[in-house]
Amino acid sequence: xxxxxxxxxxxxxxxxxxxxxxxxxxxxxxxxxxxxxxxxxxxxxxxxxxxxxxxxxxxxxxxxxxxxxxxxxxxxxxxxxxxxxxxxxxxxxxxxxxxxxxxxxxxxx
Numbered sequence: 001x002x003x004x005x006x007x008x009x010x011x012x013x014x015x016x017x018x019x020x021x022x023x024x025x026x027x028x029x030x031x032x033x034x035x036x037x038x039x040x041x042x043x044x045x046x047x048x049x050x051x052x053x054x055x056x057x058x059x060x061x062x063x064x065x066x067x068x069x070x071x072x073x074x075x076x077x078x079x080x081x082x083x084x085x086x087x088x089x090x091x092x093x094x095x096x097x098x099x100x101x102x103x104x105x106x107x108x109x
Contacts, residue, residue, distance in 0.1 A: 039056035
């Protein structure tokens with residue numbers, strides 16, 4: 001007879017310490033990436049600007065905050081619309097695409 005393996009399953013919906021650490025690393029990497037990209041843009045497009053690293057840090061933080069806020073909006077809007085229409089492609093294109101267009105054009109003005 002074969003050996004039966006038992007798969008460990010988590011019974012709690014609460015995140016573990018390891019998962020919280022992974023989320024923190026993920027957010028830090030996103031922040032550093034946004035900051036580096038903003039710093040590069042400032043160096044290339046506005047080299048005379050004073051304190052480019054400080055400005056890039058602020059812009060990177062703003063971009064991260066914007067992404068989190070819009071991500072929460074997308075989540076709740078898509079959840080309620082998909083429950084109402086039961087049409088995932090319609091939900092995706094009617095919510096996600098316009099929000100991303102707004103998000104991408106926010107810092108270009």
